Structure formats: C-alpha cells, structure tokens
Amino acid sequence: MKILKFGGKSLSFTGAFDHVISIIKNRAQKESIAVVVSAFGDTTDVLEKILEQAAKQENFTLLFETFKKQPQHKGIDLTHEFDFLQKIFEGVHLLGDYSLKIKDSVLAQGELISGKIVTKKLQEQAINAVFTDSRSLIITDNTFGNAQPIASVSRQKTIAHFSSLDKGTTAVVTGFIGATLHNETTTLGRNGSNYSAALLANYLEAEELQNYTHVDGIFTANPDWVSDAQKIERLHFNEANELANFGASILHAKTIVPLIEKNIPLRILNTFKPEENGTLISSEPTLSGIKSLSVLADVALINFEGRGLLGKAGVDARIFTALSEKNISVSVISQGSSERGLGFIVEKGRATEAVLALEKEFETDFYTRDVNHISIDDEVAVISIIGQDLSTFHKPYNALIQNKIIPILFNNTVTGRNVSIVVKKEATKKALNVIHGQIFGVSKKINLAIFGHGSVGGTLIDQILQNTENIETKKQLKLVVFAIANSRNLLLNEKGIGQEWENELSDNGKPYELQDVIRFAKEHHLENLIAIDNTSSAVFIHNYFPLIENGFDLISSNKAANTNTFDFYRQLRKSLKKNQRRYLYETTVGAGLPLIDTTRLLHLSGENITRIKGVFSGTLSYLFNHFSTEDKSFSTVLKEAIEKGFTEPDPREDLSGNDVGRKLLILARELELENEWEEVQIENLIPQAFQSIETSDFLRNLDVLDAHYAAVKETLQPHEVLRYIGELSGDLQKSKGILETKLAVVSADSALGQLKGSDSLFEIYTESYGDHPITIQGAGAGAKVTARGVFGDVLRLSEKQ
Known part of the structure; x- marks a missing residue:
C-alpha cells in the first residue's frame, strides 16, 4: 500500500482540486492506496478568525455565513459540521473566551469537511472511497494544540480499521486531528497533516508515502526567493531530518521520524505535475556535499548578558532548565568568551515567555547586578546551510560581508556539516541569494x-x-x-x-x-x-x-x-x-590601456617611479600625428577627428589640455602625491579669445586656428613632429610632484614621434629600469575602446x- 497525502493548497477549489481527484482515481484503479487530506485552502485560518471574532464578542455571523457558502461546500451534506460550529461560536461569543480544547474542536472541522468532500467527489467518479475520521485511529494525550500520539493504541486501531475494509476500497483519512482516550478532539500541531500521513504509513508499513504539494519537490533554496534554486532529486533521511529541523517548509522533523523507524521512503510531488519524480527521501546513500539552504523566519533572538556570572559553574544549566520547564525549545546557540554572554533562538511567539522565565530564575542575580539584561530581537531570521563543511564556509561568509550583510550569530553542528547563521530579517532574501550563488556553482x-x-x-x-x-x-x-x-x-x-x-x-x-x-x-x-x-x-x-x-x-x-x-x-x-x-x-x-594598474602595482611593490611621460590624449594624438606629416590645415584634421568621434562634443575640452592635466593628476595621486588641480601647468591650445565663446560659434570658426598652427609647423626641422605631451616629474618621493602639459617638438624616430592614428603612449621611468622606460602603447580614444575598458x-x- 502507498499513502497519498494532499495539502491545503492542492485541495483549493480554485487551484488543483480537479487534479487531486484525477490523481487519486488513476492510482486507485492500479494499486492499493490510502489518502490523507488537509483542510481546503485557507479554511483553518478562516475558522480561527471566526473563533477570534466570537471571543471578542464581535459579530461573527457574516464571516461564518460566507464560509458556509464556499463553492467546495455545495452539494455536500455538512449540516452536522456547520451546526456544531454554530453552537461553539455562540458559546464562545457568550463567554468571551475559549480554551485550546475548544480551538482544537473548531479547527478539526476543516479536515472533517475536506475529507467528506473528497470522498463524495471520488464516489461520483465510481471510486469505492470511504470517509475515515482519524479521531478513531490516532489516539493521543490531552496536550491540546500539540497532542502526542499514543503509538501502541493508535497502531492497533489503525490496523484493525484497514483490515476491516473490503479489497479495492480507498480510505480518505483526515489529517491533523486525533482524539484522547476519552474521545476529546485534539490536533497534532504544526505540520500535523503530514505527521498524520507519516504515522499512518508507519502503522500500516506502507511501501511509500507520497506528499503532493504545490512545488516540484525539495529545492536547494526556496524557489520563490532564489530564482536559480535547483530541485534535489534524492535525499537521505538524515539530510531530510536536518532540513526539517532547520525550517524547510515542506518537511517537519516529527514527519520524518515515523518513516525512519520503518524505512519507508517519502516522495515530494507536485499536484500539477504528477508524472514527474519529485524528490525521493530514503535510506539510500547520496553524494556528500551541501544539499540545501533553509530559513526559519518566525523566530526571535534572546540575548542574555551576565558579566558577574563569568566563571561561575551551572549558569547554562539554569538557563536551559528554566526554558525547559516552560517547554520552550532552543535552536541556534552562541556563547561569548570575554564575558558571560549567551545568544539563542526561540520561537517568536514564545520569546516574551522565555524572557519572563529567565527573569524569574535570575531574579536574585539581577538584584546583585551579576546579570545585566535580557533582551529580545524579533527582527531576525535563521539561514541554515545543510551539508556545509566548515573548511569551505569562508566562501559564503565572505560573500555576505562583501554584500554588507553581517551575521549576528553563528553556529555549527558537532559534525561540522551544518552551519546556521542569524541575520536581520530585512536582509534574509538577499543573504539567501548571496549564499546560494556561492555554494551551488550557479552563475x-x-x-x-x-x-x-x-x-x-x-x-x-x-x-x-x-x-x-x-x-x-x-x-x-x-x-x-x-x-x-x-x-x-x-x-x-x-x-x-x-x-x-x-x-x-x-x-x-x-x-x-x-x-x-x-x-x-x-x-x-x-x-x-x-x-x-x-x-x-x-x-x-x-x-x-x-x-x-x-x-x-x-x-x-x-x-x-x-x-x-x-x-x-x-x-x-x-x-x-x-x-x-x-x-x-x-x-x-x-582608455582601455592598463596604465593605472601598472603604475599602482609598481608603486605597491616598492619600485621608485621617477617620471611618467607620454601622449595621454588619443584625440590630440590623432590631431598632431596627422597634422605633422600631412599637407592639411589644422582645422581640416580637427574636423576629421570630430567626425570620427575622437573628441568631446566641445573639442575645446581636448584642446584646452585640461583632459591631459586631469590624467596626470590621477596618476600623481596613484603615487600618493598630494597635488591639487591648480598646481598642474597646462598649455591651452585655444587662443584666449575663443576659450569662452559658445560651442556652436567655436565650431563654425575652426579655421581661425589655421594660421597659428601653420606657423608652428613651419618651424619644424626635417624628422621633427609635434606631440602634445604630459609629464609627471620631480622628486616623487616627496608629497608633491611637477605636473606639466605642453605642445612639444620631438624626433620622428623617437617612440613618441612614431605614434600613428589615435594611439596613446606612456613611458614609466623607474629607479630600477633607469633610462629604459616601461612603455605602454595602444588605442587611446574612441567610445568603443573606452567602453571596452569599462x-x-x-x-x-x-x-x-
């Protein structure tokens, strides 16, 4: 026999309900199955809300009538359930209060209604289905709200019931609920329907438990939060148990234990994709390594500080005994060494109760000031990395720091294969994505x-x-x-x-x-x-x-x-x-040349840079490379540079020399020099009268530059060319250097003189290299080159x- 369990989202009438009926029908026709169902959709929340309204002595009738008229309730005789709820709500409204026992009785109606509806729909499909109230099977203690099954009695009753069914009958069993030996309704607490299914599988020694949900299986992280999350094909029971302990929403620790006892595999499946394999959890070994990230969000951090208790034995025992007496579980724990500080995680809803228990236990210590304070931080979340080896934890940890996410608290298991960190709740999603990207090798x-x-x-x-x-x-x-x-x-x-x-x-x-x-x-x-x-x-x-x-x-x-x-x-x-x-x-x-990197590396290595000289502007390089050797006017070459996109929209930005001056200043500061902009000596290539006019006016009158530069060109000797150079010199071991830009005459045979096109060239002189500079040369202008460098x-x- 296989046990099929369907959650509330799968049973939503506006969701996958038809898929559920189809899945059960197909499976029932082929093999022996039993079905465990949760309450429909948000039924449990709605019933609890109506109960709260009644307890506050508010008008609960409108919401209750709306609930009764839900589409899934049509055509089903639910008179008994609705009459029962009506009486309960009226009684609570009259008293203005209710007990956990009453609450269990109310919430149980959700599963009872769901079971009846599913059974009726299956019968309409000619499936021999029988409704089974799990209160006749799962016998519990009287811890209302979180009851514990009495295994021997529950097993006996379950086996007896299923043995009495005719062959080919499909039992539709209510999840989440049980009953005491005195027939008082109880609920099994968080994840109760899954727990019911696991107990049923255990008692009947089922072949497999199949949990149908709204997701494809268990993922490396919550796929709603991490778009790159990957489905896990197989997990070992131990790995699943760790995931359950650390907040995996599909799993719960108490669900896994009954399955481990009888070695019954658990398969997580998507109701919308029943043909897929989902995630299989079994005793079969899997490859070692990190399996998944899980999040506990509904938690609070308790900070306990007692500087006066440093060195005193038994303090930890007092803390955890006080919490144990209140049945408050503690998950992540971290202890300071320099003073008596302890931080630990508890359920958010029980944080105040935990603090009150500790304040009572350490009342005398507060009086003597041995305990300083106990505080709550409920804006936190726990991220657990299941399978994380501490030897590689530095990678995700460093990635968190790089993204300005500072873990508040850190904890690892004794095996060293699971790590938990506490972060601020607002940073949880970002932290999850950062860690996931580091760990799972995705982009x-x-x-x-x-x-x-x-x-x-x-x-x-x-x-x-x-x-x-x-x-x-x-x-x-x-x-x-x-x-x-x-x-x-x-x-x-x-x-x-x-x-x-x-x-x-x-x-x-x-x-x-x-x-x-x-x-x-x-x-x-x-x-x-x-x-x-x-x-x-x-x-x-x-x-x-x-x-x-x-x-x-x-x-x-x-x-x-x-x-x-x-x-x-x-x-x-x-x-x-x-x-x-x-x-x-x-x-x-x-632009795209590695000048800054080279300068920085030389400087950091201790190399004494004595001078940097070169053609820093690709624009001016193009201009004077062509003007010096071609029979063209200065304005003609300048217009060519503008058309090729080598200049700024206003060419005076280049011709002013300011661009070269700024580049010199950037290099000077890479050498830790403290020069200011005003100290850069710049030769402006634009006549004074044209430095302040509108850009459009300047562009219309470029030919006014021709006479001046023609005269300069006539002074050149054979094998001489013009270059606009920048130079950083002086004693560069002091706080300031000499920064100068100028139009210079250089030999056509020199490195600077042999430049072509719009190339830039830089010469870095150092103490070690002497008169033989490190030379960097290449394209120094153009949007494509600069963009490629960025x-x-x-x-x-x-x-x-």
Missing part, C-alpha cells in the same frame, strides 16, 4: 546600475547586453543591468533591462533622485551591486558616498572624482575602506565579489 548574479548613456555609456550598455550569454557561459557571471539613468530620467527593472533600453528609457523613464536607485535595490534584495559612472559630471561624484554606504562597488570613466580636491579624494578613500567597497577607474587614463573593470570587479 553569480551581478547587478549593475549605469549612470550616463552618452557615446561611452551607450556603447557599454550595448556591449554588456550583447555579451551577457557568453559571459555567463564562460565565466559563470550573470550580468543584470537593473538601472539606466541620465541626468533627467531613470529606468528600473529588477530582472534586467533589455536590448530596447533606449526606447524604454525614452517611453518609461521617470525623473529620479539617487535614493530611488538605492531604495529599489533594497526592496528587491539585489546582491553584488556595482554602480558605473559614465558621466563627466563633477556634481554626480558626490553620489559616490551614499552608493558606497549602501553596498555598491564603483566603476568610473569620469575623471572628476580623482581630480577633485585632495580632501575629497582622501574622504572618498576613507569611505571605501570603512565600507569595504572597491573602486575601479582604469579608463580615466589611457567592461573589463566590470568583469574584474565581478570575479572578485
């Missing part, structure tokens, strides 16, 4: 907020979206662009913004403040956050601080942050260090998160 999700979508930003967004699948396949990184913003509007999507982002932003973008992005990330529990600044705004950089404080790492192609005042630069670094955030900005100097920073940061 790590990286959530990106991109600010600025001009030539570089827009190209970057397209590059990311076009390469998402490839990156996930090769690097197991799932890049999700959840926010795109310009200076006016913001587009948000927690599942990721798609290829039509420009149209979506135009049509659906909304005015915003930075807090809208931060709030959205928190509300949707987004992990591994990276904010990317592709603006050129000196105002936006002040947003870096709230982003850092709210768990975002930073990537920037914006030079403003690292060239602001040295005080701002220092405060930004302090905030990054305090919040353990990282900040990458390789493209702020040299993309590289994204991948570097993502792999280390």
Whole structure:
C-alpha cells in the first residue's frame, strides 16, 4: 500500500482540486492506496478568525455565513459540521473566551469537511472511497494544540480499521486531528497533516508515502526567493531530518521520524505535475556535499548578558532548565568568551515567555547586578546551510560581508556539516541569494546600475547586453543591468533591462533622485551591486558616498572624482575602506590601456617611479600625428577627428589640455602625491579669445586656428613632429610632484614621434629600469575602446565579489 497525502493548497477549489481527484482515481484503479487530506485552502485560518471574532464578542455571523457558502461546500451534506460550529461560536461569543480544547474542536472541522468532500467527489467518479475520521485511529494525550500520539493504541486501531475494509476500497483519512482516550478532539500541531500521513504509513508499513504539494519537490533554496534554486532529486533521511529541523517548509522533523523507524521512503510531488519524480527521501546513500539552504523566519533572538556570572559553574544549566520547564525549545546557540554572554533562538511567539522565565530564575542575580539584561530581537531570521563543511564556509561568509550583510550569530553542528547563521530579517532574501550563488556553482548574479548613456555609456550598455550569454557561459557571471539613468530620467527593472533600453528609457523613464536607485535595490534584495559612472559630471561624484554606504562597488570613466580636491579624494578613500567597497577607474587614463594598474602595482611593490611621460590624449594624438606629416590645415584634421568621434562634443575640452592635466593628476595621486588641480601647468591650445565663446560659434570658426598652427609647423626641422605631451616629474618621493602639459617638438624616430592614428603612449621611468622606460602603447580614444575598458573593470570587479 502507498499513502497519498494532499495539502491545503492542492485541495483549493480554485487551484488543483480537479487534479487531486484525477490523481487519486488513476492510482486507485492500479494499486492499493490510502489518502490523507488537509483542510481546503485557507479554511483553518478562516475558522480561527471566526473563533477570534466570537471571543471578542464581535459579530461573527457574516464571516461564518460566507464560509458556509464556499463553492467546495455545495452539494455536500455538512449540516452536522456547520451546526456544531454554530453552537461553539455562540458559546464562545457568550463567554468571551475559549480554551485550546475548544480551538482544537473548531479547527478539526476543516479536515472533517475536506475529507467528506473528497470522498463524495471520488464516489461520483465510481471510486469505492470511504470517509475515515482519524479521531478513531490516532489516539493521543490531552496536550491540546500539540497532542502526542499514543503509538501502541493508535497502531492497533489503525490496523484493525484497514483490515476491516473490503479489497479495492480507498480510505480518505483526515489529517491533523486525533482524539484522547476519552474521545476529546485534539490536533497534532504544526505540520500535523503530514505527521498524520507519516504515522499512518508507519502503522500500516506502507511501501511509500507520497506528499503532493504545490512545488516540484525539495529545492536547494526556496524557489520563490532564489530564482536559480535547483530541485534535489534524492535525499537521505538524515539530510531530510536536518532540513526539517532547520525550517524547510515542506518537511517537519516529527514527519520524518515515523518513516525512519520503518524505512519507508517519502516522495515530494507536485499536484500539477504528477508524472514527474519529485524528490525521493530514503535510506539510500547520496553524494556528500551541501544539499540545501533553509530559513526559519518566525523566530526571535534572546540575548542574555551576565558579566558577574563569568566563571561561575551551572549558569547554562539554569538557563536551559528554566526554558525547559516552560517547554520552550532552543535552536541556534552562541556563547561569548570575554564575558558571560549567551545568544539563542526561540520561537517568536514564545520569546516574551522565555524572557519572563529567565527573569524569574535570575531574579536574585539581577538584584546583585551579576546579570545585566535580557533582551529580545524579533527582527531576525535563521539561514541554515545543510551539508556545509566548515573548511569551505569562508566562501559564503565572505560573500555576505562583501554584500554588507553581517551575521549576528553563528553556529555549527558537532559534525561540522551544518552551519546556521542569524541575520536581520530585512536582509534574509538577499543573504539567501548571496549564499546560494556561492555554494551551488550557479552563475553569480551581478547587478549593475549605469549612470550616463552618452557615446561611452551607450556603447557599454550595448556591449554588456550583447555579451551577457557568453559571459555567463564562460565565466559563470550573470550580468543584470537593473538601472539606466541620465541626468533627467531613470529606468528600473529588477530582472534586467533589455536590448530596447533606449526606447524604454525614452517611453518609461521617470525623473529620479539617487535614493530611488538605492531604495529599489533594497526592496528587491539585489546582491553584488556595482554602480558605473559614465558621466563627466563633477556634481554626480558626490553620489559616490551614499552608493558606497549602501553596498555598491564603483566603476568610473569620469575623471572628476580623482581630480577633485585632495580632501575629497582622501574622504572618498576613507569611505571605501570603512565600507569595504572597491573602486575601479582604469579608463580615466589611457582608455582601455592598463596604465593605472601598472603604475599602482609598481608603486605597491616598492619600485621608485621617477617620471611618467607620454601622449595621454588619443584625440590630440590623432590631431598632431596627422597634422605633422600631412599637407592639411589644422582645422581640416580637427574636423576629421570630430567626425570620427575622437573628441568631446566641445573639442575645446581636448584642446584646452585640461583632459591631459586631469590624467596626470590621477596618476600623481596613484603615487600618493598630494597635488591639487591648480598646481598642474597646462598649455591651452585655444587662443584666449575663443576659450569662452559658445560651442556652436567655436565650431563654425575652426579655421581661425589655421594660421597659428601653420606657423608652428613651419618651424619644424626635417624628422621633427609635434606631440602634445604630459609629464609627471620631480622628486616623487616627496608629497608633491611637477605636473606639466605642453605642445612639444620631438624626433620622428623617437617612440613618441612614431605614434600613428589615435594611439596613446606612456613611458614609466623607474629607479630600477633607469633610462629604459616601461612603455605602454595602444588605442587611446574612441567610445568603443573606452567602453571596452569599462567592461573589463566590470568583469574584474565581478570575479572578485
């Protein structure tokens, strides 16, 4: 015989009820089965609510009449059950109170009604079904609300009942309820229907217990919370028992025990997908390793501090004895060593009772101030990692810290194969996703907020979206662009913004403040956050601080942050260090070339960098590479650079030399120099009269530059060319260096003179390398190159998160 158990969600008339009847019918025609049913849908909650209304002496009639008219009740004779409930509710309304015994009698009607309905529907399908009231089978003690079965009596009655049934009869048994030896109705507490089914399987020595639910089986985590959760095909009883102990919603520890006693497999199945295998729990060994993450949410943390009790024996015994006397179970426990501090988890509903019991036990110790205080924190949750070996626990733990989730309390089992952490309830979903991504080898999700979508930003967004699948396949990184913003509007999507982002932003973008992005990330529990600044705004950089404080790492192609005042630069670094955030900005100097990284590594290694010199601007490189060697006017070459997208919208940003000056200052600060922007000596290539006019006017009059630069070009000797260079020099071991940008004449045979196209070239002189500099050369301009460099920073940061 097999036992089939159906939960309340499966029996919901608006849900899978027809599937339930079909499953039972098909199975009954092929093999011997018994069926255990829960109350329909939310029936138990509704009955409890009506009871509460009656106890408060409120009008309960309206809700009760609505309950009686539920669709599932039509065509079924439930006169006895409804009359019984009416009398109970009227009595409670009159007295203004009720006992646990009365509550059990009321809640039991849900299962009784459900059993009658299922039986009638099966009979209509020509199935020989018989309604079985489990109060005649499961005999319990009189602990109302959480009764314990009397095994010997219950087994005898169950075997006798099923032996009396004709062959081919399908018994429909009510779950959750039993009765005392005096025929008083009891309920079996949390997960009572599953427990009833397990007891029935035990007493009848069933071949298998099949629990039909609304999910496909047991998952590595709650699939409603973790989209990447994977179904577990097989579990050992011990693993399932651990899952049950640590809050797996489908399982309960007391459900597993009766099955272990008789080695009866348990299969978790989806009512909507009865043909699938679900998850099988048995005594068969499974592969070692982490099996699942479970969450206990309805809990509270009790903090006990007694500095005066340090070194005194028997304190722990007093604590747990006081709780045991109140039948209060304790799960996760952690004890401090520097003072007498103890933290432990109890059911949330019993936290106050636990504190009162401890206050009574330690009343004298409070008076002598040996106990300082006992407090409750009920905004916590427990995440348990079933199968976690402590030797690899650093990975999920570090990932939590990286995401600004600090465990309040930590505990592991004696075997070292199960770890539990207590976190703030508001961080539970995010923590679950972070740990799951680390443990189960699924793609790590990286959530990106991109600010600025001009030539570089827009190209970057397209590059990311076009390469998402490839990156996930090769690097197991799932890049999700959840926010795109310009200076006016913001587009948000927690599942990721798609290829039509420009149209979506135009049509659906909304005015915003930075807090809208931060709030959205928190509300949707987004992990591994990276904010990317592709603006050129000196105002936006002040947003870096709230982003850092709210768990975002930073990537920037914006030079403003690292060239602001040295005080701002220092405060930004302090905030990054305090919040353990990282900040990458390789493209702020040299586009996609690894200049900042190389400079930083040399400096950190103790190498004495004596000078850095080079062509820092791809725009100016293109301009003077072509102007020096071709028979073209300066304005003609400049227009070509503008058309190729090598310049800023206002070319004076490049021609002013400020861009090169900013890059020099960024490198100086990488060497821990304290130079300010005002100390950079810059040669501006724009005549004074044209430095302040409107951009449109400047672009219409580019030819006014031709005479001056033609004269400069005429001074060149054979084998000489013009280059706009930046140079960092002086005693770089002191607090400040010399930063200078200028238009220089160089030999055409030199490294700088041989530059082509828009390439940049940097020479890093060091004490060790002497007159032979480290040379870095490559494309130094263009949206694609810069965006690709930012993309590289994204991948570097993502792999280390």
